[in-house]
Amino acid sequence: MDTLKTILPNVRKPARYSGGEYAAVIKNKADVLLSIAFCFPDTYEIGMSHLGLKLLYSLWNAEDWIRCERVFTPWPDMEAEMRRTGLPLYALESKDFVRDFDIIAFTLQYELCYSNVLNMLDLAGIPLYCKDREGLHNLVVAGGPCTYNPEPLVDFIDVFIIGEGEEVNLELYRLYVEARDNGWSKHDFLRKAADIPGVYVPLFYNVTYREDGRIAAITPLDGVTPVVTKRIVRDFDKSYFPDYFVVPSTEVVHDRVMVEVMRGCIRGCRFCQAGYTWRPVRERKPETIIRQAKTLAIQTGYEEISLTSLSTSDHTGIREICDALSEFCKERKISLALPSQRADSFTPELFEQLRQVRQTGLTFAPEAGTQRLRDVINKNILEDDIMHACEIAFTGGAGSVKLYFMAGLPTETDDDLAGIPDLSKKIGWIWRRCTPNRARGVKISVSVAGFVPKPHTPFQWAAQDTPAEFRRKYMLLREQMKIKNVTYNWHEPDVSFLEGVFARGDRRLGAALVSAWRKGCKFDAWNEYFRIDLWREAFAETGIDPTWYANRERTRDEVLPWEHLSCGVTKAYLWREYEQAKAGITTPDCRTQCTGCGAVSLLMGGACHA
Amino acid sequence: MLKLRMQYRKEGPARYISHLDLMRVFRRAFARAEVPLSFSQGFNPHPYLSVVLPLPTGFSSRCELLDFNVELDRLPDDFLTRMTAALPEGIVPQYVYLRTRPVGDIAAVRCRIGIHGEGFSVDDTRALFSRPVRMMKKTKRGESEVDICTFIRSLEVSALPDGVLIDCVLAAGSDNLNPEYLTRALDEYTPCKIAYAEYTRVDILDAEGESYA
Numbered sequence: 001m002d003t004l005k006t007i008l009p010n011v012r013k014p015a016r017y018s019g020g021e022y023a024a025v026i027k028n029k030a031d032v033l034l035s036i037a038f039c040f041p042d043t044y045e046i047g048m049s050h051l052g053l054k055l056l057y058s059l060w061n062a063e064d065w066i067r068c069e070r071v072f073t074p075w076p077d078m079e080a081e082m083r084r085t086g087l088p089l090y091a092l093e094s095k096d097f098v099r100d101f102d103i104i105a106f107t108l109q110y111e112l113c114y115s116n117v118l119n120m121l122d123l124a125g126i127p128l129y130c131k132d133r134e135g136l137h138n139l140v141v142a143g144g145p146c147t148y149n150p151e152p153l154v155d156f157i158d159v160f161i162i163g164e165g166e167e168v169n170l171e172l173y174r175l176y177v178e179a180r181d182n183g184w185s186k187h188d189f190l191r192k193a194a195d196i197p198g199v200y201v202p203l204f205y206n207v208t209y210r211e212d213g214r215i216a217a218i219t220p221l222d223g224v225t226p227v228v229t230k231r232i233v234r235d236f237d238k239s240y241f242p243d244y245f246v247v248p249s250t251e252v253v254h255d256r257v258m259v260e261v262m263r264g265c266i267r268g269c270r271f272c273q274a275g276y277t278w279r280p281v282r283e284r285k286p287e288t289i290i291r292q293a294k295t296l297a298i299q300t301g302y303e304e305i306s307l308t309s310l311s312t313s314d315h316t317g318i319r320e321i322c323d324a325l326s327e328f329c330k331e332r333k334i335s336l337a338l339p340s341q342r343a344d345s346f347t348p349e350l351f352e353q354l355r356q357v358r359q360t361g362l363t364f365a366p367e368a369g370t371q372r373l374r375d376v377i378n379k380n381i382l383e384d385d386i387m388h389a390c391e392i393a394f395t396g397g398a399g400s401v402k403l404y405f406m407a408g409l410p411t412e413t414d415d416d417l418a419g420i421p422d423l424s425k426k427i428g429w430i431w432r433r434c435t436p437n438r439a440r441g442v443k444i445s446v447s448v449a450g451f452v453p454k455p456h457t458p459f460q461w462a463a464q465d466t467p468a469e470f471r472r473k474y475m476l477l478r479e480q481m482k483i484k485n486v487t488y489n490w491h492e493p494d495v496s497f498l499e500g501v502f503a504r505g506d507r508r509l510g511a512a513l514v515s516a517w518r519k520g521c522k523f524d525a526w527n528e529y530f531r532i533d534l535w536r537e538a539f540a541e542t543g544i545d546p547t548w549y550a551n552r553e554r555t556r557d558e559v560l561p562w563e564h565l566s567c568g569v570t571k572a573y574l575w576r577e578y579e580q581a582k583a584g585i586t587t588p589d590c591r592t593q594c595t596g597c598g599a600v601s602l603l604m605g606g607a608c609h610a
Numbered sequence: 611m612l613k614l615r616m617q618y619r620k621e622g623p624a625r626y627i628s629h630l631d632l633m634r635v636f637r638r639a640f641a642r643a644e645v646p647l648s649f650s651q652g653f654n655p656h657p658y659l660s661v662v663l664p665l666p667t668g669f670s671s672r673c674e675l676l677d678f679n680v681e682l683d684r685l686p687d688d689f690l691t692r693m694t695a696a697l698p699e700g701i702v703p704q705y706v707y708l709r710t711r712p713v714g715d716i717a718a719v720r721c722r723i724g725i726h727g728e729g730f731s732v733d734d735t736r737a738l739f740s741r742p743v744r745m746m747k748k749t750k751r752g753e754s755e756v757d758i759c760t761f762i763r764s765l766e767v768s769a770l771p772d773g774v775l776i777d778c779v780l781a782a783g784s785d786n787l788n789p790e791y792l793t794r795a796l797d798e799y800t801p802c803k804i805a806y807a808e809y810t811r812v813d814i815l816d817a818e819g820e821s822y823a
Contacts, residue, residue, distance in 0.1 A: 006726075006806035008626060009668050015631060020623025020699035022639075247638060249624070249698050250631045301641030301696070332641070333655060 004095065007081040015250035016044035017078060019092035022247040023299070025061040025068070026093055033065040033177050037091050037101035037124075041108070041116035042525070044072040048246070049254035051308060052107060052144070056165055058242035066173065069093040069101075070246075073116045074123070076522070076529070082123060089124040098124035102180070103139050103173065106157070108146035111502035112495065112525035114153060117142075118517040121156065128514065130158050130203070136180050136189060141172070147200070148230075148277055149455040149562040152502050152509035154202035158186075159193060161200075162565055163230025163277075164263070166240055168198040194224045198231030205564055207507055213548065215506065215559040229566045232602050236263055236282035241292050244299045256304035256337070257296040261289050261321070264599075265310035266590040266610045270378045270581050271367070271409065273454035274310055276574070277567040279599035280608035281590060286317035290324045297334055305329065306337040313338060313345040314591075316609075322350065339363075344385035348392050362393045365404040368412075369419025375586050376411050378577075383423065390427050394434035400443040401427065407473045407490070408451040408465035410581060417473055420446065421480040428485050444486045448477060450496030454503050455562045456569065458577035463553040464500040467493035494532040498524060500550035506561035509549070511542040568599035611648050612680050615662075615709040616693075617823050620671045624700025629664040635698060636676060642696035645689065648679035662713055663782060663814060666790070669721075671811035675823060677709055705823075717817040718763050719782040721789050725796060726773040727805040734800050735767045735774050743795045747787075758795060761787035763819075772805075779815065 008014040029035070038057060040047030047053055053070070060068040069091035074082060082089070089098045098104060104126065106117055118128055121140070127133050130140070142150065143161035150160045161168055172193055179189035187203075194201040204224040208216040220226045233239040241260070248255065264281035265274070293305050305325065312318065322336065329336050338350075343364050366386055368374045374381065390401060405420050424446055431442040450470045453459040465473070470493035481488035502509065516538035523529035539546045554560065556575060573596065580587060587595055590610030594600075600608045620627075627635060636659050640647050647657035662675035685706065686692070693703045742757040763779035774796075780787045793807045814822040 005808065009806060013628075014626035014668065015623075015628065018623035018626040022635075022642075022696070022698045024699075247698075249627045249635050251634065255634075298644075299642065301638030303637075333649065 003085050003087045004090075007078075007085055007087065010081055011078045012075065013250060015248075016072070017074065017092075019095070021249050023244050024070075024093055024246050025057075027061070027067040029067065029094070029096075031064070032067040034067070034103065034173055035096075035101045036060055036066060036068040036103040036105050036173070037071050037098045038068050039071045039098070039104060039106045039117075039120055041073055041106060041113040041120060042523075043075060044248070044250075045252040047072045048248045048252040050107070050109065051258045051260060052109075052165075054245050054258075055240070055242055055260075056107075056169070057246070058244065059166060059240050060169070062240075063170070065177070069096070071098055071120070073120055073523070079119075079123065089120060099126050099138060102137065103141055103176065105169075106140070106142040106144075108142050108144040108150070108153075110525060111146060111152075111499050114502060114513055115517045115521045115524055117153065118156065118513065119522050122517075128156055130154075130156060133158070134186065136176065136184070136186055139176065139186075141169075143169070145273065145277065148273070148565060148567060149504065150200070150202075151207075151507050151561045152505040152513060154507050155510040155514075157202075158190065159199060159201055161198060161231075162228055163198050163567070164232050166233050168196060168231040171196050172199055191222060191224075197229065200228040200565060202507075207561075215561060215563075217559065218564045220564070227564050227566050229602070230277070230568060232280075232568075233263075233282075234603055234606055237285050237288055243292075243295050245296060247300050247302070254306070255302070256306050257293060257300055257302045258306050258308050259289055259293045259296065260284065260309060261307050261312055261315050261318075262309040262609070264608075264610070266314050267311055267380065268378050268577075268587055268589060268595075269367070270376075270458040270577055271406065271451060271454075272310075273457050276456050276569045276597070276599075278310060279567070279569060279597060280603055281610040283315055283317070283609045286320045286324070289317075289321050293325055294328055297328070297332065303333065304335045304337055306339060308339060311342060313342050313350075342381065343389040344381055346385075346389035346392060348396065351392055351396050351398075362390075362398050362400065363402040363404070364389065366423065367404065367406050368409055368416060369405065369421075369423060370416045372584060373409055373412055373416040373419070375584050376581050377409055378581070378586050380586055380589060383426075386423070387426065387430055390430050391434050394431045394442075395436070397436055399435075399440055400445070403427070403444065403446045405446065405448045406451045407448050407477075408470055408496075410459060410462045411584075414473075414476065417477055418480060420448065420477060421483060421486075424481065424486045425483055428483065431485070442485050446481065446486060446488050447490070448474065448488070449491040450493055452496055452500045452503055455560070456567050456574070458574045458581055460504065460560065460574065461554040461556070461558075461578055464497070464550045466547065466551050467497045470496060492527060492530065495524070495527075495530055497546070497550055498530075498532070498535060501546045502549075504561070505549050508544060512538045512544045512546075515542050568597075568602045570598040573597045612682055612685065613709045614678055614680060614685070614706055615823075616676045616678070616706040617704045618674050618676065618697075619702040619704065620665060620669075620674050620700065621702070622670075622700035624698055625668055625670050627698070627701075628667045629661065632661060633659055635701070636678075639693060639696040639701075640678075643689075643692040645686070645692070646681040648681050663716060663719065665811060666788060666809070669809040669811060673811060673813050673821075673823065675814065677713075711822065714783070715816045716783045716814055716822050717781070718779050718815040718819070719811055720777070720779045720813040720815060722810045722812055723776040723778070723789050723792055724770060724773065724808040724810075725776070725793055725802075725804060726770065726807065727803045728772070729800075729802040730769075730774045730796075731800075731802075732767050732769050732774055735776065735796060736765075738795060738799055739765050739792070743799065745791060745795060745798070747791065758787060758791050761785075762792075773802075777812075779819075782814070
């Protein structure tokens with residue numbers, strides 16, 4: 001493409017826009033029935049770090065009738081060049097324009113990417129609104145965690161995929177090819193698509209409101225299912241996993257082999273959306289994991305293997321997996337990483353195995369400063385566990401530890417916050433007592449993020465702290481966190497607020513989103529582009545009170561905007577958990593005792609692996 | 611251990627891979643090709659990999675050189691085939707041989723600059739570089755004004771449909787000139803309007819003007 005070579009010299013990190021990476025899939029257009037532009041509404045560096053994108057890209061391209069290509073959001077310098085030269089958004093593999101693809105598939109990983117979704121459609125020259133896209137060409141589909149409440153986007157996205165995408169996407173695309181080849185109308189196609197389990201077509205759900213602004217009812221139309229239940233892969237051990245990754249030629253955030261060891265989590269932390277929406281727990285067999293890790297390490301040439309899941313150390317075969325991979329990694333100078341490390345399952349043997357090749361940092365997430373508050377959020381981890389884990393790590397020579405906390409959790413008091421500096425101080429003492437080398441020093445970094453209540457969690461009814469309250473708490477902490485060897489940073493309160501608005505937003509937010517995007521909002525997750533002033537203008541102009549969405553506690557009987565979408569966990573279970581939380585009563589993890597969340601029914605008689 | 615040098619082309623999408631990123635690309639390509647690089651000893655072992663004359667991001671090249679050491683007594687016969695298959699599109703290995711010549715023998719590079727836009731003249735371009743051209747140049751000690759023509763060993767200009775093509779030999783090594791200065795000189799001292807420029811490194815030369823490789 002000629003325009004590209006004239007503008008790439010003018011932009012930063014041009015390798016993000018040139019394609020041609022190792023193992024990128026180039027297909028002949030004439031050989032396929034369907035083209036999919038897989039759009040990740042954030043930068044190349046973020047998107048190429050995402051396992052879900054790699055998985056679906058390979059899965060779709062493994063079908064001989066599908067051509068799937070990648071599209072990322074151009075950074076604003078590239079966007080300016082594209083707009084200046086009239087170059088529309090294109091896909092990396094063929095450089096074909098996105099508007100020439102049959103399917104425009106977005107993955108929605110976080111609410112703050114919504115303005116980028118609109119910006120990408122606009123850059124592609126595709127009408128923003130579903131109603132302005134006639135016919136089947138450029139069908140806009142979206143999946144990912146945000147689809148558990150996609151209501152703010154229903155004006156722009158034709159079809160949402162709820163749950164795990166491996167099987168349901170292919171069912172949808174087969175139907176699409178049939179519809180196109182037989183000349184169906186878009187409406188007829190969408191109506192048929194709505195019958196596929198896990199497919200949500202918002203067009204067929206009518207939402208009415210009460211005078212106080214709350215939802216009166218969500219009514220299914222034309223005989224569609226009243227509740228769309230998420231799809232899962234029932235046999236996770238046998239489910240598709242790629243035997244190759246596209247290897248970026250430029251540095252990305254997570255540039256390593258990732259092997260998914262399990263879906264779901266036994267822990268039941270009450271703030272964690274993924275902990276509920278990925279249920280039931282399904283493990284992949286150790287031999288499958290070991291084989292996939294080795295295959296990918298050899299194919300990619302990466303220096304690191306990461307065993308990913310929501311809580312990898314809870315995999316029942318983790319010891320066996322680490323033992324088997326440890327020799328393989330040592331020979332090839334590959335390091336092994338276990339993200340989502342739990343402090344209570346940390347042992348000296350595990351620590352030794354993880355640091356065999358390269359020194360790795362240590363990260364724990366106590367989430368709350370006091371045991372009382374950790375009980376409220378059901379983060380069943382004891383201070384002793386954290387201290388014990390730090391003892392092991394410092395004795396072994398670790399020189400840094402990262403701690404993650406949240407502020408604004410339900411029932412939180414200033415005393416709970418004071419637990420954060422207390423814990424940080426104690427960790428400093430432990431380091432002084434245990435380290436073999438005091439001269440080298442220690443770095444304890446503490447990050448505090450604002451709590452955002454999410455749909456399909458027990459806290460979906462809770463009020464979020466206001467930005468002013470977050471600010472007061474962060475400043476209070478700043479005074480208390482002036483501790484030797486401790487660095488403290490906090491998350492921007494207005495960002496948490498906007499995330500909170502959209503996380504539990506409804507269809508009426510679509511107007512504010514368009515307005516904010518027209519004012520220039522984009523890359524809202526990036527501090528350098530986040531403009532709360534423009535967002536506030538957009539809310540004001542569209543008559544929306546964002547605090548009503550973020551800072552209001554809901555009652556049991558309120559019809560929630562995602563009432564018609566189910567992840568398998570029952571509302572009754574979530575409400576019970578909410579009550580238990582307020583009473584400070586913990587719920588045992590799923591392995592100790594099943595507490596009947598309801599998700600096991602998705603296995604249709606199969607057993608939850610918890 | 612073998613001390614080796616590989617000549618390769620860097621073209622197409624691979625032009626945009628920066629020097630720093632290229633090191634990572636090669637390291638992984640060697641791993642994929644299952645050719646064992648020699649690693650440094652120590653706490654955080656690194657492979658020995660060095661691009662002889664780093665190429666600015668965006669430039670094409672037909673004559674890049676990579677120095678590396680491998681833990682082998684003999685390279686596999688299909689080394690180049692394996693490496694080609696293991697590298698991203700546009701990085702194409704051509705030769706590999708035992709490294710003997712020191713890097714210090716490099717004296718110049720030959721490159722082609724295609725400058726596109728409006729208002730170019732072959733004669734004006736030739737005339738510009740036949741006299742001293744004073745420009746601010748970045749050096750290790752900061753910026754200073756130099757006559758860039760003192761770095762130009764030879765220069766030929768021909769016409770393109772929408773611009774000019776400069777074929778030149780420029781000093782390289784410790785005291786070198788980035789070819790972008792020629793484009794900038796044209797922009798500063800002639801009435802042309804530059805849309806974009808393309809750079810191709812064609813050869814690396816020694817003091818005698820012979821191919822260094």
